[in-house]
Amino acid sequence: MQEMSKPQVFLQCLLLLLCAELFHFTLADVGVAAQYRPHIYVFAGFMNAATACSGNDPSPFPSSNLFAAAGEGTWDNGAACGRQYRVRCISASTPGTCKADQTITVKIVDRAQTSVSRPSRDGAALVLSTTAFGAIANPSAAWVNVEFAQV
Numbered sequence: 001m002q003e004m005s006k007p008q009v010f011l012q013c014l015l016l017l018l019c020a021e022l023f024h025f026t027l028a029d030v031g032v033a034a035q036y037r038p039h040i041y042v043f044a045g046f047m048n049a050a051t052a053c054s055g056n057d058p059s060p061f062p063s064s065n066l067f068a069a070a071g072e073g074t075w076d077n078g079a080a081c082g083r084q085y086r087v088r089c090i091s092a093s094t095p096g097t098c099k100a101d102q103t104i105t106v107k108i109v110d111r112a113q114t115s116v117s118r119p120s121r122d123g124a125a126l127v128l129s130t131t132a133f134g135a136i137a138n139p140s141a142a143w144v145n146v147e148f149a150q151v
C-alpha cells in the first residue's frame with residue numbers, strides 16, 4: 001500500500017470536514033417560538049409568579065431571565081418543568097428578524113396553554129420570556145421559527 005503525502009492527507013481531512021459541515025446532523029426539534037411576560041406580582045415585599053410548574057414560588061425563575069413556557073408538544077404532562085433547552089432562531093416572516101449566531105439556554109417554568117399572561121401566538125412549541133426572545137430575535141416580532149434541543 002502506498003503511503004500518502006502530506007498534501008493528500010490534508011486534502012482528505014479538509015474534504016471530511018467539509019462533508020461534516022454540509023451534512024450536519026442534529027437531534028434538535030424545529031418549531032415556532034412566541035414571547036410573553038409571565039404574571040409576576042409583589043405581595044408583602046416578595047415577588048410571586050403564578051406558573052403551572054411552581055404555583056406562586058418564584059425560585060424556579062433563573063436570574064438571567066432566560067426562561068420559557070412549554071407548548072403542548074413540549075409540555076409532557078408537566079415533566080418539562082425545570083428542563084433546559086438550547087434555542088436558536090432560524091427564520092421569521094420578516095427577513096433580518098433573527099440575530100445571527102445567537103444561541104441561548106432557557107429553563108421551562110410554565111405551561112403556555114394555561115399561563116396567566118397570554119403568548120404572542122397560540123400553538124407555539126416554546127413561549128420565551130421577553131428577555132430570551134430579544135436575545136435571539138428582534139423583540140418587535142410576534143414569533144419566529146426556532147431550532148431547540150433539550151440540554
